[in-house]
Amino acid sequence: MSLPVILRDDFTSINLNKWELIEQISGTVLIEDGALRLLDNRTLNAGIYRLIEGIDTYPLEIEFTFRGWGSADGFTCIFYHDDGYSFGGGTKGFSGNGYGVMFDTYMNKRISLNKDTYGNFLAYKNYTWTDKVWRHCLITIYPESGKDRVKVYIDDVEIISWLGTLDRTYNRFGFVSATGFAAMYAYIGYVEVRGGEWQPGFxxxxxxxxxxxxxxxxxxxxxxxxxxxxxxxxxxxxxxxx
Structure with missing residues (x-):
């Protein structure tokens, strides 16, 4: 299915009219080599880049490229989320109410679907990606059997499929990240979000x-x-x- 594009950013520049930028250490989040840098290999750091205008459309598709290298801790793509975030390394920046796909690079090297906290896993897949290689991620959210089906694809391979009921109370979207006493680089190449209200029938x-x-x-x-x-x-x- 092809949904209308509601957001596209190739990250050629930081746009503070569209995005909210929060850093634990100044100068962390910026455009470097044609990509959005979230983490810059410094410890006890965090980078948050969230869309100012909310995205509450349904169904929803989120597509982006990413890469990284280093030790820890990772980043999270948030959606249907509130204003919360965290500077704690283990959280990967994820805190508050809502959902995120978390890219963990530390002790538990995995990609996961989380709700509300970094420790509440709806689904996960062991996965290692800190090799400097660009990868493609697609997150799809569609109705199925009266519930919500969330799938995550990496380089066109399905790694997560979860069926349940999403709480779409909130509408913040974007990327959050953090490091603790280890550090890493993390980049987003581009992001495209597609969505629209679902009309069964026809x-x-x-x-x-x-x-x-x-x-x-x-x-x-x-x-x-x-x-x-x-x-x-x-x-x-x-x-x-x-």
Whole structure:
């Protein structure tokens, strides 16, 4: 399924009109070699780069590239999250209410889906990625059987699949990171977020069976097929093509 793009940033510059930047040590988060640097190999540090405008759309797809090297601790991509964050290394910057996909590089080298705290795992997969190689991550969130299916893909390989009920009370999105008494580098190459309200229905009978036709999203109060080509620009839906 292809959803409308609601956010795209290739990180050619720091944009404080769009993003909130928080650092434990000044000069940590910046653009370096065409990517967003979250961690700069200093201990007892943290880098937070969160979108100012909330993202509460559903279903949701989050796509980005990342790489890193060093010892610890890692970073987290947060979504449906509140304003909380942490400077504690073991937390990977993740604290408060909401969800995150955590990229842990320390004792437990894994990628995980977490809720509310760094110790509350909904699902995880052992995974090592601190080899300076760029990787592609896709997080998808769709309805399934009256619940929510969250999947995480790394380089097009599914590593996490969780089915449950998401609490979408909050809408903060972005990246948080932290180190403790060990240190590392962490970078995000680009991020693209796609989403729209889910409209079940619009079915057609195909070869004797009912199948969903094309996905629809709600735009300015009206349901439109995603192929209509709309994009959210500074909070306003605009048509890309006729």
């Amino acid at each position: 079915f057609a009978k195909v070869n004797g069976g009912w199948k969903q036709t094309i996905p629809y999203v709600k735009v300015d109060g009206s349901w439109r097929p995603v192929e209509a080509g709309w994009i959210k620009n500074n909070g306003v839906w605009k048509r890309l093509m006729g």
